[in-house]
Amino acid sequence: MSPDQASGLRMMNQQTSEKVKVIAVSGGKGGVGKTSVSINTAVALAEKGKRVLVLDADLGLANVDVMLGLRSDLNLSHVLSGEAELDDIILRGPKGVGIIPATSGTQSMVELSPAQHAGLIRAFSEMRTQFDILIVDTAAGISDMVLSFSRASQDVVIVVCDEPTSITDAYAIIKILSREHGVFRFKIVANMVRSLREGMELFAKLSKVTDRFLDVALELVATVPFDENLRKSVRKQKLIVEAFPKSPASIAYHALANKMITWPIPQQPGGHLEFFVERLVQRPIYKDDESE
Numbered sequence: 585m586s587p588d589q590a591s592g593l594r595m596m597n598q599q600t601s602e603k604v605k606v607i608a609v610s611g612g613k614g615g616v617g618k619t620s621v622s623i624n625t626a627v628a629l630a631e632k633g634k635r636v637l638v639l640d641a642d643l644g645l646a647n648v649d650v651m652l653g654l655r656s657d658l659n660l661s662h663v664l665s666g667e668a669e670l671d672d673i674i675l676r677g678p679k680g681v682g683i684i685p686a687t688s689g690t691q692s693m694v695e696l697s698p699a700q701h702a703g704l705i706r707a708f709s710e711m712r713t714q715f716d717i718l719i720v721d722t723a724a725g726i727s728d729m730v731l732s733f734s735r736a737s738q739d740v741v742i743v744v745c746d747e748p749t750s751i752t753d754a755y756a757i758i759k760i761l762s763r764e765h766g767v768f769r770f771k772i773v774a775n776m777v778r779s780l781r782e783g784m785e786l787f788a789k790l791s792k793v794t795d796r797f798l799d800v801a802l803e804l805v806a807t808v809p810f811d812e813n814l815r816k817s818v819r820k821q822k823l824i825v826e827a828f829p830k831s832p833a834s835i836a837y838h839a840l841a842n843k844m845i846t847w848p849i850p851q852q853p854g855g856h857l858e859f860f861v862e863r864l865v866q867r868p869i870y871k872d873d874e875s876e
């Protein structure tokens with residue numbers, strides 16, 4: 585770490601005296617409902633009085649634009665290049681939820697130049713926006729970027745739906761994160777299910793393969809029903825938790841938000857945001873070339 589980065593982290597330590605919870609939402613396969621889970625749960629958390637930031641690392645701004653009608657020409661890449669401050673690029677969504685549009689490129693965080701590393705750390709350390717919870721909506725697939733964000737977060741939520749490709753992709757991301765990045769605990773959201781029972785069966789299917797081949801702990805943290813009102817709310821450019829607060833999926837997002845609030849923040853130095861940024865730019869510590 586360069587002296588510049590170290591001083592940036594120290595500064596962040598002083599400024600972020602309050603602990604921040606960082607939660608990554610991944611899934612492997614696209615279209616499983618990561619963004620819906622991230623944004624709706626973020627708004628549900630905000631309704632419960634939490635200050636929430638969503639880092640939209642999902643490819644492009646299309647999602648946020650379509651779902652919330654928000655547009656921006658600036659994203660994280662402008663922050664990394666020093667053209668903008670993090671505070672300048674934060675969009676305000678419903679209930680004051682802050683949204684950081686990430687870069688739409690596929691550049692990996694571990695491949696950032698030293699200057700960009702320092703820029704990222706400085707950007708977070710100088711951020712004036714105060715918040716309690718950072719939700720990182722990662723991109724589809726298992727790129728380095730997705731892996732770095734997941735590794736750097738305190739909790740990794742994996743969204744899965746009952747399709748063979750979704751289960752295979754969820755397994756693949758859990759495998760890489762556990763074998764190569766030292767992440768062993770995963771919180772599973774069963775999405776688009778028809779009943780609680782179907783959600784539990786889906787969880788059981790995934791657990792069966794992970795138990796057999798991997799040394800990981802999975803926990804089912806939410807079962808989100810298939811809900812037509814999601815599509816209807818997208819058409820209204822509103823979130824379902826706003827447009828249809830009593831709808832089954834909205835109720836599930838609120839239940840997940842209630843759980844998130846209870847997830848402990850580790851007492852290690854990792855409780856703070858600087859730990860997130862430090863880990864984001866670090867190379868993987870664990871390397872296991874064994875393959876199945």
Ligand SMILES: Nc1ncnc2c1ncn2[C@@H]1O[C@H](COP(=O)(O)OP(=O)(O)OP(=O)(O)O)[C@@H](O)[C@H]1O
Pocket residue numbers: 611613614615616617618619620621642647723724775776777808809810811812814815818833
């Ligand atoms: N529980 C649900 N019931 C019905 N439709 C859903 C549900 N969850 C998500 N969807 C719909 O599925 C589509 C994909 O959802 P979303 O954009 O949240 O997925 P994603 O995993 O973020 O996808 P990508 O990574 O490709 O952006 C959207 O049209 C969304 O409205």
